[in-house]
Amino acid sequence: MITLPYLQWLRNALPSGVRLDFLTREETEDIPKSIDLFDHVYSIGGARDFRKQLQSTFRLLPQLFLQRYDVIIDLQNSILSAIVRKALLPTAWSAFDRFSPTSAGERNRLTIEAVGLGNNQMDTRLRPRQPSRAATILKSRGLNGTEQLVVLNPAGAFVTRNWEMHKYVLFAQQWLQLWPETKFLVLGTPFIAEKAAFLENELGNHVCNLVGQTTASEVFSLVQRATLVLSEDSGLMHMAWVSGTPVVALFGSTRSDWARPLGRHSLFLDSSDLPCGNCMQATCRRGDVHCLSRLRPEEVFALAVSLLENLNRNRCRHGVDLDIVSI
Numbered sequence: 535m536i537t538l539p540y541l542q543w544l545r546n547a548l549p550s551g552v553r554l555d556f557l558t559r560e561e562t563e564d565i566p567k568s569i570d571l572f573d574h575v576y577s578i579g580g581a582r583d584f585r586k587q588l589q590s591t592f593r594l595l596p597q598l599f600l601q602r603y604d605v606i607i608d609l610q611n612s613i614l615s616a617i618v619r620k621a622l623l624p625t626a627w628s629a630f631d632r633f634s635p636t637s638a639g640e641r642n643r644l645t646i647e648a649v650g651l652g653n654n655q656m657d658t659r660l661r662p663r664q665p666s667r668a669a670t671i672l673k674s675r676g677l678n679g680t681e682q683l684v685v686l687n688p689a690g691a692f693v694t695r696n697w698e699m700h701k702y703v704l705f706a707q708q709w710l711q712l713w714p715e716t717k718f719l720v721l722g723t724p725f726i727a728e729k730a731a732f733l734e735n736e737l738g739n740h741v742c743n744l745v746g747q748t749t750a751s752e753v754f755s756l757v758q759r760a761t762l763v764l765s766e767d768s769g770l771m772h773m774a775w776v777s778g779t780p781v782v783a784l785f786g787s788t789r790s791d792w793a794r795p796l797g798r799h800s801l802f803l804d805s806s807d808l809p810c811g812n813c814m815q816a817t818c819r820r821g822d823v824h825c826l827s828r829l830r831p832e833e834v835f836a837l838a839v840s841l842l843e844n845l846n847r848n849r850c851r852h853g854v855d856l857d858i859v860s861i
Contacts, residue, residue, distance in 0.1 A: 535565065535772040537609045540642045543657040545571055555601070557618065559587070565773075568751035570661040578614060587614060595621050607649050609642055626650060635789075639796040656797060658778030660758075668755040675742050682716045683760045684709060685774070688729045689722055690766030692816040694787035697766060697826050699729055703736045704831035705764065705838075710740060712839075717742050719760065721753045722770055762838055767793055775800045780845060782838050786826040787813045798848070801841055803829055 545554055553573045556566050560577040567575045576594060580586030591614050599622055608619045611630040619627055628648040631641050639656065646654040669679060686706065690696045706718055718741045720730040730745040748756070757763060757773045763781040765771035767788040774781035775795035783795050783802040789812045790804035805811030805825030818824070 535769065535776050536638050537642050538566070538569070538571065538660055539656040539658045539776045540639070540646050540654055542571055542660055543655050544646055544651065546657060547652055547654075553601075555603075557598070557615075562750075564750040565754050568663055568754065570663050588617075591617060598622055605649055605651070607646055609645055635791045637794050637796060638792055656776075658776060658797070658799075660777055662751075662755050662758070665755075667752055668759050671744070671748065671752060671756065672742075672759075675744070677717060677742065680715075682713050683719055683756075684716055685719045685721060685757060685760045685763040685765070685770070686733060687720070687722065687726075687763060687765035687768060687770045688733075689726050689768040689770060690784075690786065690788075691768070692787065694813070694815055694818050694823055694825075695767050696786070696823070697784050697829065699732050700736075701829070701831045701834075702733060702764070705835050706733075706737055706740065708832065708835045709838075716740065716761075719756060720745055721748060721756060722746075722768075762842065764834070764838065771795065780838075780841055782834060782841065784826060784829065784834070786823060787815050787818075789814060799841075799845055801837060803834070803837075 541554070548554065555574045555576065556572040557576045557578070558566055560579050561581060563575055563577045566572060576598065578587055578594060579590040595618065598618065603622055604625045606619050606622060606624040606627045608615045608627065608629040611632050619629065626649050628645050630645045634641060643654050643656070672679060686702050688696065688699060688702060709716055718733065718737060720726070720733055720741060720743050722745055724746040727745050730743045734741045734743045753770065754773050754777065757770065757779055758777045760774070760779050763771065763774035763779055765774065765781060766784050771781060771783050772795070775797055778797070778799055781795055781800045783800065785793070785802055785804040787805065790802055790806055794802045794804070808825055810820065811825060
């Protein structure tokens, strides 16, 4: 996900007729294939089995070699991507810095610039090939398209990345006092099904629960229509900021210097100010996940409203398209 807005900038800068292809794994091919960015998307099979991934890579190499790529930008720098990069003998190449204490977005930008094709920035205007998909899904759930949409995403992988569920409810209740017609979308995999049910029970018909009912590209198209995304550290959080949707990211144990969202349309609350912050642990050694439990719903709500007000103020003042931003 994080590579996409930087590759969109590159696509815009390339002369017409230059081919831009993308290589990924089958389980993550849905979104790259759903947007109007690449000439072709190639995929490596094998799911999470490395031996099968390796076999799939070697089967794909002859087809890739026939394309005679001049440039390869390796935005993974993994074992598999290094094999491909070296086997295809490009005239020029660059590789992602996996270990620098810099945000992944900035490292992607620098990797693209390093190959020598000019300045690179972030262009979040990722165009879906089927722009009506989101509207169709919402209509099927009784939404007419006039409602304000806010995504609530309690999808952090570990306890140390989870904000308390009752605080999401309190946040939503404050939001509804200002915008009573809002629908709160809950999206993603069955991993958060229990949390989605809790929100649905507490907030009633203000919640549209689509957990487990959409593909990744459909989730992406829905996120692009949202007014705001409130999210823990997760893939959906990255979907939001790379598409230009305003996002408030709640980081607990995650290293925010690596994973933070970028751009003026995003903000993050992290644990870097604490002695135990950015611990990257699945369980809290303090036993209370203080880095997240200290965040009050009214504080998060005020920051979210301020983010949106600042974005609207800047649009009115400068008349600029904030979908293209410098980091």
